[in-house]
Amino acid sequence: MSVLAYLLGSLPFGLVLTRMAGYGDIRQIGSGNIGATNVLRTGNRKLALATLLLDGGKGALAVGLTALAARTFPGHITEPALYAAGLFSTLGHCFPVWLKFKGGKGVATALGMFLALAPLTGIAACVTWLLMAALFRISSLAALMAMLSTPLSAYVIYKDPLLATMSFFVAGLVWYRHKANIQRLIKGEEPKIGKKKESL
Secondary structure: OHHHHHHHHOOOHHHHHHHHOOOOOHHHOOOOOOOHHHHHOOOOHHHHHHHHHHHHHHHHHHHHHHHHHHHHOOOOOOHHHHHHHHHHHHHHHHOOHHHOOOOOOOHHHHHHHHHHHOHHHHHHHHHHHHHHHHHHOOHHHHHHHHHHHHHHHHHHHHOOHHHHHHHHHHHHHHHHHOHHHHHHHHHOOOOOOOOOOOOO
C-alpha cells in the first residue's frame, strides 16, 4: 500500500495539464515547480485550480484506498498502514520517479492526505494557511505554518502519538522542500501573494 501511495503521489498533474493545455513544460515556467502556484503563472486560474484539486485528491485517494484495503483484509492491513500511505503519497509528489525525483513541494498533497486521514487536523491546517495568508500575504509562509500546525493538532485533537509522529515527518519534508523560500523569508526577499515571483 505504501508503494501504491507513492505511485499515486508521484502523478505530476501540473505537468500533464499544462502540456495538454498547450503551455509546454511547466518546469520551464516561473519557479520550475510542478505545483498549482507555478501553474497559476501561466495565467490560467482554472488550470491552477484543477492542479490544486488533483494534487490534493491523490493524497486523499492514497489514504482512502488503504482504508478500503484494511476493511477488505482485516488483520492484514492495520491502522499504521494509513499513516504510511499518507507519508508516501507526499513523498511521491515531492520526489516522483517519473521526473528523476524532482517534483513539487508537497503542500496540496499533504493537505488532501490530512483531510482524508485526520479531518480535523486537515481543517486546522487549512484554517492556519488562510489566516497566515490573510495576515502576511506570503503563500510560502502560510504553507510552512500550516504544516507546522499538523503535529500539534494531531496530538491534541486525536491523542495519537503515531499520527503526530507521521505528521511531524510530513511537516519536515514540506519544510525541506521549501528551503529556498525559507532563505528568502529570512532575508525579507520572499514576494507576497499576487506578485510575479511568488513561490510555493
